[in-house]
Amino acid sequence: MNDSNPLAAAPAASAQNKIPVTVLTGYLGAGKTTLLNRILSEPHGKRYAVIVNEFGEIGIDNELVVGADEEVFEMNNGCICCTVRGDLIRIIEGLMKRKGSFDAIIVETTGLADPAPVAQTFFVDQDVQSLARLDAVVTVADAKWLAARLRDAPEAKNQIAFADVIVLNKIDLVSPAELREVEARIRAINPYAKLHRAQRCDVAIADVLERKAFDLDRIMEIEPDFLEVDDHDHDHHDHSHDHHHHDHGHGHGLKHYHDEHMQSISVRLDGDVDPGKFMPWINELTQTQGPNILRCKGIVAFTEDPKRFVFQGVHMMLDGEPQREWKAGEKRESKVVFIGRDLKEDDIRKGFLACAA
């Protein structure tokens, strides 16, 4: 028996017992399977169920590996962008029959896959929702080839835009200048993802697993991930010979890029927001612009509400709830962030600001 104060309620059992699911994406050859094997071979004491597409060339060293077919289905709910991974629903249902024999699930998608149907599966399917929770979308990117793929492969751009964590792999194959350029290109699309530089995917497990990126309780601040100033970055290695034109003098030698089609928009509003204006606005926006909005997130201060309202979404799917209370002395400030394709920035900005109480 637990003798602690009965009023100190334990966290809801259901949320605790849900199996975390990490989605590994990345364009062909970026190093997804390398990262996967790296995770599996670490002495973490965890048992993973790994769901892979059938056409992997590298073997996966794990007891429980399930081959998936990436069957993307439309839901019969009149929403064209509401697609789910039918195979994932089936596999998670099957895996639960051996509940207790694994601690977490890792889903490796094909290089050409759109991460949205995987994420939407967790918003749409009740059974999946009750058994498992989406932990994070981790995208592996090839430092040498990403910039080219962002130009010619919409899938690669989607994977970067969608990511919670980006592992920028093979940095040993590029010069410091090339590295800065590719990072700037990533940031132009998605400034919010945690970016980790890696060689042969040598990232810490804690940087890619148990991120709780889709947990509303964990939406604390929405700030761009800081680009670290890396001392080793300066051109004192003999292999680096920057033959690019010098950039326009931003701090740390960062170039600022603007991606023509994929961008992120962040809007801040001082003071309170009127829920009677905000709710219809966000619903209408995601209903009409949903196909173009890949991800959205926000922390909102509703009028006379002591609690922060937090939300997140994938395309037309929205999930929101009141979170913790605003702290004494904490500025009641609302912020929304959208990452998407050809977003109407002015409309979104004006629309949100018009929700002011």
Place this chain on the structure above:
Amino acid sequence: MTEPTSSLTKNVQFFETGAHVTAASFLDDAPAFAMGDGAILLGEPGAANRVAAHPGGAILAAVSDGKMMVTGGDDGRVVATSRDGSAREIAHEKGRWIDALAMRAGAVAWAAGREVRARDSAGAVKAHVAPTTVRGLCFMPKGYRLALSHYNGVSLWFPNVAATPTLLEWKGSHLDVATSPDGRFVVTSMQENSLHGWRVSDSKNMRMSGYPKKSRSLSWSHDGSWLATSGADACIVWPFRDKDGPMGKAPREGGVRASKVSQVAFHPRTLVVAVGYEDGFILLCRLADAAEILVRQPQAGDGAITALAWDAIGARLAFGLDSGGAGLLTLPA
């Protein structure tokens, strides 16, 4: 609602299985429980054998004809286990999952992804590739014919005929499939918390909706007139006697509770349905007047009822839970 006034709880033997119970059935008179640890628990409680049908694997699906239990595992194997505990591999689809199975009169069918194979009683195997992954399989009552549910509909396939299967079309993801005992209707459970039905003679569509959850357990009454279904906070029973089936008619409801129904099993001889719930509760419900008899009260730590099956004469009911327990109800003589 009020609790059932009569109770059979004293007639229930409960025991731990140590693993998720995927399915239950009776092989002759012996209860058999197919489990998530790959084993089949075969025989009377306390004296049961553990048959290692899928060592190291999990049993994802199981069917039985009353003599043999055929199981499909995440080890890609299809295994037939007899009353004496002997297990025989009848197929091995390497690297695949077998999570849809059907069985009738010595014939067995299984699906691995889009590929379906049917093995007749003589052992001849025929194959068919469906448009997408096959989620459900069942034999039609007449002829050597199978119904396969997949995305956007059901295919009716004659394994011994080279012709293209008949497609019963309806947009969406179809999960389980069941055909009425007279073969007039095919019904599927769907991703969108509804059932879909077709009248086979003219492919006429029927939609049975309003479920708060997916309806993953379907059971026909012995006379073929009723279809009991899970997925709501009561057992929903659709009338199929008339030529239009349930079209334009309201279903019967029995066993309304705060928990959702997870399993249903019609008694093999009378219009009584066993109803299992997500919280481990079980009752018997009589169709005529919705009278209820309590079978089992939930216990601490219980999960959902995931298996329910009557023996051939309806004297005993086997049940299993996802939390690793199972039991037997023996009706008073």
